[in-house]
Amino acid sequence: MSWVILEVPNLSRPKPKAAVQVLGCKVNQTEAEAIADLFRDRGYEIVDFSSKADVYIIHTCTVTRESDRKSRQIIRRAVKRNPEAIVAVTGCYAQTSSNEIAKMKGVDLIIGTSQRNQIVELVEEVRDTGETNSVVEDIKKLTAFEEFPLSKSSGRTRAFLKVQEGCRQFCTYCIIPYARGPVRSRPLEKAKERAEKLISMGYKEIVLTGIRLGAYGVDLKPPSSLAELVGELSRLDGLLRLRISSIDPNDFSKELVDALAGEEIVCPHYHISLQSGDNSILRKMGRRYTSEEYLELVSRIRSLRPESSFTTDVMVGFPGEKEIHFHNTKNFLNTVGFMDLHVFKYSPRAGTPAADYPEQIPGDIKKSRSKILRRLSKDLYNEFASCFLNETMEVLAEQRKNGLWEGHTPNYIKVKFPSHKANLQGETVPIRLMEMGDKFVMGREKMTDS
Template sequence: MKRVALHNLGCKVNAYETEAMQQMLEDNGYEIVPFTEPADVYIINTCTVTNIADRKSRQMLHRAKAKNPNACVVAAGCYVQAAGEALLQDEAVDLVIGNNRKKDLIRVLRKWEQDHKAAECITDIATDREYEELTLGRTTDHTRAYLKVQDGCNQFCSYCIIPYARGRVRSRKMEDVIHEVKRLASEGYQEVVLTGIHLSSYGVDFEPCSSLLDLILRVQEVEGIERIRLGSLEPRIITEEFVSKLSKSRKFCPHFHLSLQSGCDDTLKRMNRHYTTGEYFKKCRLIREYFEHPALTTDIIVGFPQETEEEFTSTRDFLEKVSFYETHIFKYSRRQGTKAAVMEGQIPEPVKAVRSNELLALNREKSKAFRDYYMGRTQEVLFEEMTRIDGVAYQIGHTKEYVKVAVKSERERSNQLCRVRVTGYLTDEIMLAEFE
C-alpha cells in the first residue's frame, strides 16, 4: 500500500481541497501518513497570494524531496497555476496539478506509478468555466464543516494575483451543495461554514442567476444543521433583503467578515476596490439595525504603495469609527504580476511595521470591548474540544458570534450545544462561563 503525506498552505478553500484530495486517496487504497513521516508520495497544496507564499511553497516541495529522494513529489494548486511549466524544471517536483484539475489526482498518480515520468496537469484557468466538483463526507474538525461552494474571482484588485491563479467566477450547483450538507449532517456535524474565493459572487454565473442568499435559505432547511456561518464577504452583498432574511433565521450566525483593506478612499481607488468608506459604513449600520450585537470582522493592508501618513490616519480613524470585533492586519507584500507591484511609492518595511503595530493595538482594544458586552449574559455555545490548563479541565467552544468560551468541566461535551452564563475571562481571548 502506497503511503501518502499531504501538506496544505493558504486559505480555507485550499484546506477544503486538501481534505477532499485526502479522502480521494483513502477511497482508492492509499495510506495517509503525517507529513513528518516517510512516504511514497508527498502532495503540497500550494499558495501564491504573496511572494512569501511562493517561497514557502517551494521550500515545502524541497523539504518533501529531501525526506525521500525516491518519492513522488506533487505540487498542486495556486502556485502551480502561477508558475506553470517552470515548476517541472525543479528537480524536487515530479508532478504538477493546477487548479480545477485536482479531481484528476488519482489518474495522474496512477500514470506516474507506471512510467515515473514527470508530468503536468494544468488547465487554462482564464478560460475554464467548469466548477471542479470535490466533495467531503467528513472533516478533520469534528463539529464544524467547511464547504467550498464557489471558486474564482472577477474583481482584479491591483494587489491580488488570485484571479490569475483561480480564474473567473464558478459556482457549485446548489443541489450538489445541499447533497453534501445532508451527508455532513448525517455524520453529526451541526455547523457548516460556506466558503469560496469570492463567496459574494455565488450564483452569478448560473442561468438564470442565483445568489448566496438563495443558497443559505436552502441550507437552513437541512435537518441536523443548527448553525450556518459564512466566509469572507464583499460589502456589496449587504442589502436590506439580505440582512432582513438572515436575521429571521435561527440557524444563521451573525458573524460578518466584510473585506475592507483600507479606510481611506484614495487608497481604495489605487487598490481597485469597488466601494467607498461611506458606502462600507452604511453596510455596517444596516447589519447592526437587524442584529443586536453582530460580530463585524475585516482585513486591512497597511503600507500599500503611496500610502501617506494622512491616508494611514484616515484608515485608523475609520477602524475606530466602525469598531470591529476583529481586524486582521497585513503588511503590504509585493506580488509579482500585479499592478501594485510596479507602482511608484513603495513603502519601507520599518514604516509598515510601525503602522501595523498601531493597528494591532487598536484591534486588541476593540476586541476586548466586543467581548466585554457578554459579561453576565447567557449565550449558546457549540463545544468543540476539551483542554487542560494548569491541570484543570475546560470545555472549549464558540458562540454564534465566534467568541471563544471555556467552561470548567471534566465531562466531555464536544459537538454539544449548551446554554452558558459568561462570568469573566480565562485568558485575554477566551471568556469564562458556567453552565446554566
C-alpha cells in the same frame, strides 16, 4: 503418499503513505482535506507531513511573495525527507508559477487549480511511468465547478462547504483572479444535497466558503444567489448553525442582508473585507466602495442583529499609503468596532497593476504599521467580547484541550469552560461568560433547574 507442506509468505503489502501540507485560506484548507480523502479512499494511509511518506502533496498559496517562499521551502523539505517519494505541487502558486516550480529538483507533478479531483490517478501515472507531468489549464477558459467526493470522516462539529470558485474583480494588488479564474458556482440543488449529507454525518455547523462567496449563483442557469442558498439551507432539519465566510462589501444586496439577519440559524458573525479605511487608497486598490458605504452596511446589519460581530482583512503599506492614509484607516477600524482584524503587509505580485505603481512603501514601515494594527486587533477583541461578560450564551463545544472545553458563541467569541461531562463535542451548552483571557473568554456552565 507423502505430502510436502509449503509455507506461503504473507503477500499483503503495507498501505502506501501520503502526506498533505496546505498553505493559505479556508478554501485551500477545505480543498486539501478533500485531496487527502481521495488518497484515503484509494487505500493510502494519510500520515503527518513530518513523517516519511511515498507521496507528498503541497497545496500552495500565492497571495503574497511570502506565500510563494513558504511553498518552495515546503517543497524542498519534502524532497529532502524522502528523495524517492513522489512530490506533487498543486494550488494557486502551481497555477501561476508552474514553470518556476518545474525547475525545482524533485518535483514530479504540478497541478494548478483544476483537475485536482484526478490527483490520485495522476500521481499513480507518474509512479508507473517514471515521467514527470504538469497539468495546468488555461484558467480563463474554465466554466464548471470542480466537484470533490464528500469526505467519509466525521466526529467534528464544523464542516466547510465550498460552493463557489473564482473571482473577476481584478483589484489592482490581487493575483487571485489569475490563479482561480472566472466565477463558477456549485448548483443550488447539489449544494443543498451536500449540506444534507454533512448533517447526516453529524455536523452541527456548516460554513459556506468560496473565493468570492458573494458572487455565488451569478453564473448558474437559471441564476441563483447567496441569499437564495442561505434561505434553502436554513430550512434543513438537523442543522444548528450556518456560518458565512468572507464576503465583499459590494455583494451585500438587500436580499442578502435580510437573509443573513432574518434567519435565526445564521450566525451573526460577518467577515467583510475592507483592505483600507482611506477612500483615496481604496480607489487606487480598485475597491468599489467608500469607507462611508462600508460603515453604512455594518450599521444596517447591527440595527437588525445588535449582537453581531464583524471581522475584516486590512492591508498596510499599499503603494502611496502615507501616514495620513494609515491614520485614517486606524481611526476607521475603531469607528466600526471590529471584533478582530486579519492584518496583511502589501506584497507586490508580478502582473498586477499595483506592482508597477510608484511610491512603493519600505519594508520597515510596513512592518511597523502591521505591528500597530495587530496590537489594535487584540484591544478590539477584548473590547467587543467584554460587552458580553456576565451574559449566558450558547456555545457549541468543539474540543477538549488542557482540561477545558473550547467552542464558539454564535457571534464567534471563543470560549473555554470546565465541565464534568466526558463528551460534549457537538452539543450546544449554555455558558455564562465570566472573564477575559488572551483573545478568549473563560466561562462556566449555567446549571439548569432540576
